[in-house]
Amino acid sequence: MTFIMDPLLYPSIIKHGRQLDFHEFAAKVAPVTFGYPVVVPALQDQIYRTFKLLQGDNLAALTESMMGNLMLVLRQDHLGERGAWRRAALYDFCNAVMFEATFLTMYGRPPARRHGDMAALRDDFVRFDNMFPLLIAGVPVRLLGRTKAVRDKLIGYFLPHRMSCWSGTSEFIRTRAELFEQHGALRDVDKAAHHFAILWASVGNTVPASFWAVYHLASHRGALQRVRQEVLAVLGLHADQFNGDVDLVLDRGQLEKLVYLESAINESLRLSSASMNIRVAQEDFSLSLGAERSVGIRKGDFIALYPQSMHMDPDIYDQPQSFRADRYVQDGRLKTDFYKAGQKLKHYLMPFGSGSTMCPGRYFAMNEIKQFVCLLLLYFDLQLEEDQSRATLDQSRAGLGIMLPAADVRFRYKAI
């Protein structure tokens, strides 16, 4: 595998989308990881087309639904008692709220409004997720203890007869379910495994990303206050006008105006993301690396970009280990000019991958993280417990996305 380490060369790789393809790699790895049969090309093309249902007009509907679901979970589980401090572990807290609200937004709700077995589902998901790096690395599932049984249980949750009882399902999942029905070769359990794969895609990175955003803001009180003021300003409210009894609505347009918050989230993504972009050469060709250099690439060669090295490059980011909430703000707008060796970088922040295979859920992910942070900052007072060391990254997922904290962080919160 060849690693391209100079970020000024990234555009040369990314623009060769046809010759340097990600999908071949994903098409081999995803079925064995999530337990569905190899996908025939006709279905694969249709599946890719459904990704656009996470964007454009559908993004507004997804965002609105997410807001309602976040409010529902927070109100029923955490906003009951005003003024009393509650103690909890921050990752567990973020996981419980974001997992359930995202699940309800994507897949819909049962007649009782909330899925009764959400805590068990989440625990099984965490068990599966812990084995994810090994599955992706190609370790057979039968060698991983109870992982296959846990995965079967998770898949079983999405069997068509169960999903047909849920309402408020997103257009994205509904369309995929209809698509799978048209493919007679897929058994019910295969359709369910595809839905399970999307559960992983939609929460596997978003939950740790939410944790890091909240953690860094809670560790930097000045930044936290500034985000709070920005949200209130977008809502047109003074601090004393906010009424915790009323459900907050922040639509897509308002979320876009939260530039300082977006910068803080970008900064926490920069510090926690370690996804590797892998491309496989589809043919022999000469890869030009700038005006004077080119290298011969053979069909089947693997090329990798590892943006974490760019995210931590002191030539690009001053004091790269530090969290600076306003790193991506300039003159009240999102800053997009970052330089290396005096040259402007086309790609300077890549938690969502690159080129044509960039994460299709990235706009939704950013919106839902923003919504979650806004709700926490407006409805709660939250503080990290003092007597503990700073959170560090668990490196076991390096290469695969947003890293989890090596240990959870204790905090206290109260509804205000």
Ligand code: HEM
């Ligand atoms: C902070 C949150 C997220 C991060 C950091 C993230 C990151 C990524 C990355 C790195 C890829 C691979 C892209 C490549 O290698 O070029 C990817 C793919 C994907 N993501 Fe996300 N993602 C996030 C949230 C989401 C959400 C919320 C959804 C759906 C609701 C989603 C759906 C997908 C799908 C379906 C793919 C596969 C795309 C393909 O096969 O072409 N992601 N994501």
